[in-house]
Amino acid sequence: MxxxxxxxxxxxxxxxxxxxxxxxxxxxxxxxxxxxxxxxxxxxxxxxxxxxxxxxxxxxxxxxxxxxxxxxxxxxxxxxxxxxxxxxxxxxxxxxxxxxxxxxxxxQLDAAERGFSFSKEAPLDMRMDRCQRLTAYEIVNSFSQRELERIIRDYGEERMAVRIARTITQTRKSSPVETTVELAAIVAGAMPPPLRRQQIHPATRTFQAIRIAVNNxxxxxxxxxxxxxxxxxxxxxxxxxxxxxxxxxxxxxxxxxxxxxxxxxxxxxxxxxxxxxxxxxxxxxxxxxxxxxxxxxxxxxxxxxxxxxxx
Ligand SMILES: C[S@@+](CC[C@H](N)C(=O)[O-])C[C@H]1O[C@@H](n2cnc3c(N)ncnc32)[C@H](O)[C@@H]1O
The missing domain is CATH 3.40.50.150 (Vaccinia Virus protein VP39)
Incomplete structure (x- = not known):
């Protein structure tokens, strides 16, 4: 079928x-x-x-x-x-x-509107259960720099967690981070240049971390x-x-x-x-x-x- x-x-x-x-x-x-x-x-x-x-x-x-x-x-x-x-x-x-x-x-990964993928423009969502209140948007735009750093480090095993969390909190001061593609660009921009050219996309680990946090x-x-x-x-x-x-x-x-x-x-x-x-x-x-x-x-x-x- x-x-x-x-x-x-x-x-x-x-x-x-x-x-x-x-x-x-x-x-x-x-x-x-x-x-x-x-x-x-x-x-x-x-x-x-x-x-x-x-x-x-x-x-x-x-x-x-x-x-x-x-x-x-x-x-x-x-x-x-x-x-x-x-x-x-x-x-x-x-x-x-x-x-x-x-x-x-x-x-779920390919359904752009679910916001799981950094390569598809969509609102920051990442909820498996769409009745749940916590979304990726809330984590990215309202969690403290410290909390973001912990999530990215502990759930993404990302060595650049400090830089990424700092860049996110600096960027959102001017306007909220709205979409997956925006977030992916912010994360890539926070990486030292050699790490931007890795085989995997520089935002892979951060997206994994935020998804794990959204869905506990x-x-x-x-x-x-x-x-x-x-x-x-x-x-x-x-x-x-x-x-x-x-x-x-x-x-x-x-x-x-x-x-x-x-x-x-x-x-x-x-x-x-x-x-x-x-x-x-x-x-x-x-x-x-x-x-x-x-x-x-x-x-x-x-x-x-x-x-x-x-x-
Ligand atoms: C990798 S897919 C499973 C695919 C499935 N085995 C198949 O053959 O099609 C994972 C599924 O688990 C669901 N899921 C993830 N965490 C869950 C949880 N805590 N409770 C219930 N379902 C969950 C997701 O919504 C998703 O549909």
Missing amino acids: DTGFYHEPVLLKDVIDSLCINKKGIYVDGTVGGAGHAQAILQDTKGFLIGIDRDEEALSIAAQKLARFGSRKILVKGNFADLSDILTKLNIEKVDAVLLDLGVSSH ELDNVKKAIEAGIAALKVGGRMGIISFHSLEDRLVKNEFRNAQKSCVCPPDVPVCVCNKEVKLRVVTRKAIMPQQEEINLNPRARSARLRVAERV
Whole structure:
């Protein structure tokens, strides 16, 4: 079906195989998007799928694409961080697998008016959930220089954060920064000349940082891992695909912590933390796409899939 929405699902076979999706289970796709993974999950099983997305537009496309699966799926507008509440409302206690394919879809990136892309003129928006109040405009035009610097440094891993934050706050004194292209030019102008000629656009990291801040992305992933652990049956699996090192590191560390049996300081003679082991990490190293997939879908090049099993 041509819905005009395009997004090539990444690491599709690895997701299906590593989440052991092959039976009549209950599966959560917390980032249903254009329903690429969701279709494969429903096609390959007799299972039931709960598809969640913050983006109304993505959900209505997913509804069209998944229509043929009738009552074997339910779509929910919501934040995957609220997975526990979502499942409680649906009267579902435990599930067999949880998938999160993080970030934005190709469709969201290419829809100029959403303001995710620095190469398409649009108002500074970047909200995945368009009912949310905080936008990129507000961050860029009203956050303090210090706060901007922290966001750009911590969420963009940008070495030039101080210069960029300073240039933004100086520029907005004369008039607000209105569009993506304006912001991209301000960021590029703040860079020392050799850094303006990098392979990636000089505004890439700053745009990533502001998007993460607008959508509270890292906190949401942390909460979703906790909620996913609580929702999984013993033997159930959680798979998370991330697209940049910050996210991947967060997933790796959260999985590892959930695998630990004791977190007492080394000088405590007897364990007092009583920590429970909740997960077994299945992917010692993240699964990465083969060159063949990258050739067909260049966006897949930075994808990393990590999988853990509930114990
Ligand atoms: C990379 S796309 C997913 C694509 C999907 N797997 C497919 O095959 O088409 C990520 C999707 O997750 C959604 N999203 C991101 N953060 C979210 C959150 N905290 N809660 C729910 N949905 C979220 C985005 O709106 C976007 O539609």
